[in-house]
Amino acid sequence: MPDGGIGASSKRREDVRFLTGKGNYTDDINIHGQAYVHFLRSDVAHGRIRRLDTAEAEKMPGVLRIFTAADFEGVGGIPCGWQVTDRHGNPMQEPKHPVLAEGKVRYVGEMIAGVVAETPAQARDAAEAIVVDIEELPAVIDMKEAVKDGAPKVHDELESNLCYDWGFVEENREAVDEAIRNAHHVTTLELVNNRLVANPMEPRVAIGVYDRASDEHTLYTTSQNPHVIRLLMGAFVLGIPEHKLRVISPDVGGGFGSKIFHYAEEAFCTFAAKAVGRPVKWTCSRSEAFISDAQGRDHVTKIELALDEEGHFLAIRTDTYANMGAYLSTFAPSVPTWLHGTLMAGNYKTPLIYVNVKAVFTNTVPVDAYRGAGRPEASFQLERVIDKAAREMGIDPVELRRRNFITEFPYATPVAVEYDTGDYNATMDKLLEMADVAGFEKRLEESRKRGKLRGLGINCYIEACGIAPSSLVGQLGARAGLYESATVRVNATGGLVIMTGSHSHGQGHETAFPQVVADMIGIDPSMVEVVHGDTANTPMGMGTYGSRSLAVGGSAIVRATEKIIAKAKKIAAHLLEASEADIELKDGQFTVAGTDKSVAWGDVTLAAYVPHNYPLEDLEPGLEETAFYDPSNFTYPAGAYACEVEVDPDTGKVEIVSFCAADDFGNVVNPMIVDGQVHGGLGQGIGQALLEHAVYDENGQLLTGSFMDYAMPRASDVPFYKVDHSCQTPCTHNPLGVKGCGEAGAIGSPPAVVNAVVDALQRAGHDVTHIDMPLTPSRVWAAMQQG
Amino acid sequence: MYNFEIERPGTIEEAVAALAAEEAQALGGGQTLIPTLKARLAAPAKLVSLSGIAELKGLRREGDRLVIGSGTTHAEVAREAAEAYPALAALAGGIGDPAVRNRGTIGGSLANNDPSACYPAAVLASGATVITSTREIAADDFFQGMFTTALDDGEIITSVSFPVPQAASYQKFEQPASRFALVGVFVAKFADGVRVAVTGASEDGVFRWSEAEAALSEDFSADAISGLSVSPEGMIGDLHGTPEYRAHLVKVLTGRAVAAA
Numbered sequence A: 001m002p003d004g005g006i007g008a009s010s011k012r013r014e015d016v017r018f019l020t021g022k023g024n025y026t027d028d029i030n031i032h033g034q035a036y037v038h039f040l041r042s043d044v045a046h047g048r049i050r051r052l053d054t055a056e057a058e059k060m061p062g063v064l065r066i067f068t069a070a071d072f073e074g075v076g077g078i079p080c081g082w083q084v085t086d087r088h089g090n091p092m093q094e095p096k097h098p099v100l101a102e103g104k105v106r107y108v109g110e111m112i113a114g115v116v117a118e119t120p121a122q123a124r125d126a127a128e129a130i131v132v133d134i135e136e137l138p139a140v141i142d143m144k145e146a147v148k149d150g151a152p153k154v155h156d157e158l159e160s161n162l163c164y165d166w167g168f169v170e171e172n173r174e175a176v177d178e179a180i181r182n183a184h185h186v187t188t189l190e191l192v193n194n195r196l197v198a199n200p201m202e203p204r205v206a207i208g209v210y211d212r213a214s215d216e217h218t219l220y221t222t223s224q225n226p227h228v229i230r231l232l233m234g235a236f237v238l239g240i241p242e243h244k245l246r247v248i249s250p251d252v253g254g255g256f257g258s259k260i261f262h263y264a265e266e267a268f269c270t271f272a273a274k275a276v277g278r279p280v281k282w283t284c285s286r287s288e289a290f291i292s293d294a295q296g297r298d299h300v301t302k303i304e305l306a307l308d309e310e311g312h313f314l315a316i317r318t319d320t321y322a323n324m325g326a327y328l329s330t331f332a333p334s335v336p337t338w339l340h341g342t343l344m345a346g347n348y349k350t351p352l353i354y355v356n357v358k359a360v361f362t363n364t365v366p367v368d369a370y371r372g373a374g375r376p377e378a379s380f381q382l383e384r385v386i387d388k389a390a391r392e393m394g395i396d397p398v399e400l401r402r403r404n405f406i407t408e409f410p411y412a413t414p415v416a417v418e419y420d421t422g423d424y425n426a427t428m429d430k431l432l433e434m435a436d437v438a439g440f441e442k443r444l445e446e447s448r449k450r451g452k453l454r455g456l457g458i459n460c461y462i463e464a465c466g467i468a469p470s471s472l473v474g475q476l477g478a479r480a481g482l483y484e485s486a487t488v489r490v491n492a493t494g495g496l497v498i499m500t501g502s503h504s505h506g507q508g509h510e511t512a513f514p515q516v517v518a519d520m521i522g523i524d525p526s527m528v529e530v531v532h533g534d535t536a537n538t539p540m541g542m543g544t545y546g547s548r549s550l551a552v553g554g555s556a557i558v559r560a561t562e563k564i565i566a567k568a569k570k571i572a573a574h575l576l577e578a579s580e581a582d583i584e585l586k587d588g589q590f591t592v593a594g595t596d597k598s599v600a601w602g603d604v605t606l607a608a609y610v611p612h613n614y615p616l617e618d619l620e621p622g623l624e625e626t627a628f629y630d631p632s633n634f635t636y637p638a639g640a641y642a643c644e645v646e647v648d649p650d651t652g653k654v655e656i657v658s659f660c661a662a663d664d665f666g667n668v669v670n671p672m673i674v675d676g677q678v679h680g681g682l683g684q685g686i687g688q689a690l691l692e693h694a695v696y697d698e699n700g701q702l703l704t705g706s707f708m709d710y711a712m713p714r715a716s717d718v719p720f721y722k723v724d725h726s727c728q729t730p731c732t733h734n735p736l737g738v739k740g741c742g743e744a745g746a747i748g749s750p751p752a753v754v755n756a757v758v759d760a761l762q763r764a765g766h767d768v769t770h771i772d773m774p775l776t777p778s779r780v781w782a783a784m785q786q787g
Numbered sequence B: 001m002y003n004f005e006i007e008r009p010g011t012i013e014e015a016v017a018a019l020a021a022e023e024a025q026a027l028g029g030g031q032t033l034i035p036t037l038k039a040r041l042a043a044p045a046k047l048v049s050l051s052g053i054a055e056l057k058g059l060r061r062e063g064d065r066l067v068i069g070s071g072t073t074h075a076e077v078a079r080e081a082a083e084a085y086p087a088l089a090a091l092a093g094g095i096g097d098p099a100v101r102n103r104g105t106i107g108g109s110l111a112n113n114d115p116s117a118c119y120p121a122a123v124l125a126s127g128a129t130v131i132t133s134t135r136e137i138a139a140d141d142f143f144q145g146m147f148t149t150a151l152d153d154g155e156i157i158t159s160v161s162f163p164v165p166q167a168a169s170y171q172k173f174e175q176p177a178s179r180f181a182l183v184g185v186f187v188a189k190f191a192d193g194v195r196v197a198v199t200g201a202s203e204d205g206v207f208r209w210s211e212a213e214a215a216l217s218e219d220f221s222a223d224a225i226s227g228l229s230v231s232p233e234g235m236i237g238d239l240h241g242t243p244e245y246r247a248h249l250v251k252v253l254t255g256r257a258v259a260a261a
């Protein structure tokens, strides 16, 4: 086996260009003759547009054209990709989401007009000169207020602000109520899963280009899934068939979910480029990103856990309000439902579960998937309520978890999913060893001597990723398939190109995918390149999110490579004058079993393209194969996390002194990349737990509209992590046996942090059972004052 | 940013003359002003850059005082005041990040008088004198509430003269996002008494905590203030801390400053 195959911690080849400033991001692309758009955005959260007068602004220097909603008559709304059916069998309420505000504005940041001008500054100057008179209406911000009778309506044409009232599993509703009524012990916890702004390093950018000669549109955009954008925008918004629309997402500087969705700015630039006859570029500022990127989380939940005398879980009931914001972003309805309710069993055998979710429209920025999407919300409430139950019942929190672990696989949960493999005791054992839990008391003493309160938080998590079986998600309301694609092209001299429908925006695909192919063929990974991000040269795929690229996209690559190898063996058999069944491929050499006859990979590939001595009557020349892979199940990475904190009793400041993660990701292709993915996820989870919070005032103004008030985690806020993924129960249903690792860190870490802080306060004698995230010094101090 | 003219005078006199123009504004290190311009929250017709004026730069001893030119950057103070006035050097070294410290100036910070800025606490606690293009202003008269100072239009700070205390310390509790002071307390002990200045906490900007000063002048120990408390009334309440929390931090940080001084 050559170096650098599956299991090698090869350095990320893409980092050479990223670290030397040679990346090619969307904003680096400038098209000859391009103009620039600046959007006039609403500065009120809810209002009726009484007057919109662009006459003066149109006369400003450099202005090419100003667009308002009137220019988009006949253009479709921004579509929602998932329809949820409510408890009563009715479809969710789905308001129109216009490209530019029509009649009303519904959140601070909504686009009212787009000014296209020769320079960005001219566009901005003219946008300021637009006369807009908005009659302010009362804004609805608080979800529970929003669903009360008589609350102002975000969308006048809808019955109410309730998007849907979802029950899962609805048939279990009464049985769960009864189990909770009759249980020996019920632990109840009310909590908030704080709203977040994703803040990828690179803000969004879009450039629309139109070629009048060929009637072809090109959109350059910062997307995690260019094919999805092409389909949504082409088919539903602008009416452009795929063969006339090319979407290119070059290097993308992080997404974390926020770049999955089809945004109005993309449709605007594509539309305006044709209307103006010039390429139209939009570069989002950081301030604009805060009020226009879809935000994450924002759930308010009450969870009840019923237990018997021995601490066995009997039933779980949850009641959640999930904020949709003012409009339905692409996958918004699926996040609090199918990506959340289905995970409520966690790692535990709970026979009865009922999840109720009320999705609510408010006058805030749309909310959609953010790293983990629904699964962090599920893990957080479950792992917090278990910790609280353990304390109430006087059972060690680790022991309580172990008592309820699922230990036999496959395991069908009462919330509609089937876990294929796992070993939750193994990851827990590993964790306790890594975190030296046995030595905790000693460290506690040592902290006490320094006047600090020390706490230990341990929890598990599970996620469903590698999304997903198309037929299943179709039944659940997805308006898209969720397979992935790959074309593997072998060149005449033996090098290969993988054209993948997934997209890399930090994940390291350019390094990991070649490791897989090189391993299968037995060649050096440097012979393999990855192409992604351009609909013109990749097969239609669904993109990257939900930790799916290796599990689903990698599986497609394996399938395509298998086809390549099968054909190459036929060619080798011909060259070696042997029977195909006797041909073996190892280390890049085809051999005839039991003989010393062999032919090298490169000779076979050359023969495929220079078919002089070739079985042309049986076999086409060339060596290029495509595969589409649709998984039969989700994958279920799981693990156990431990966080140790010190709290300053005088100030309430929390310091994370250690963080350990024991994950089971199944087989691992590149351990170093996996470490990095976990590190990043932990950083974001710790950010959510301690620092990050998007806060609106009662008028719908975002109070945390910049980094002056929105606290991102910095290097000094996080410890040196200890991560381990040696516990491996390979996925049983994909060819690589991989599960996905991109979101785990962000899912598993928030409960660990909160558990640890609550533990620290309780050990110090405070009667504190919960603090809502983020655990700012002020909040922790206030909690200590109260109990 | 809107368009503006820029002038780069070489002397204080030229700067003062340039600032006499309509809607002219001084530009120090630009660490506050440039972001404000970029956000289009200010639209001066003319910026008068002070960074080319040699006489505004650098530190010097004048008897037992340390005099710092208004155009001296935070990084320079952090480096060059380390021996003469270590608490002040430490304060400067804790402002922002290296980029901010290499551009931002003491004069800009004082003129701006952000209620969460660090330097005002040092100037007030030290009983320093702010020297301007026209006069000398005692610290107690200079700070007049959030973003408000005794400076007149067109008046520029030229230097700040610090009496050097026997012992001093600045304790900054960072606001988690901006890392400005959520509360910062500067304690300075002189032969004739102790001065305590608090930034970040009050709706009226930097202030002196006179009860603590009296107690510490009697007995310079953290215990001396244990019986005191600060009223939350008039304290800033926002996302990052309630008025009660800020009032509490004032006392905690004062105690720590005394212990560290």
Ligand SMILES: Cc1cc2nc3c(=O)[nH]c(=O)nc-3n(C[C@H](O)[C@H](O)[C@H](O)COP(=O)(O)OP(=O)(O)OC[C@H]3O[C@@H](n4cnc5c(N)ncnc54)[C@H](O)[C@@H]3O)c2cc1C
Residues within 6 Å of the ligand: B025, B026, B027, B028, B029, B030, B031, B032, B033, B034, B050, B070, B071, B094, B095, B096, B097, B100, B103, B104, B105, B106, B107, B108, B109, B111, B112, B114, B116, B117, B118, B119, B155, B156, B157, B158, B178, B179, B180, B181
């Ligand atoms: C990321 C970041 C973090 C920061 N963190 C901190 C922190 O932790 N603590 C802290 O205290 N500060 C902090 N600051 C602010 C920083 O200290 C600024 O440098 C300072 O507030 C302004 O100084 P400047 O020289 O940049 O002034 P400028 O931005 O150039 O000017 C500010 C104001 O002062 C006026 N001005 C400038 N110089 C003079 C003068 N000589 N005479 C009269 N008026 C003048 C200007 O007209 C303007 O109104 C931070 C800034 C940033 C960007």
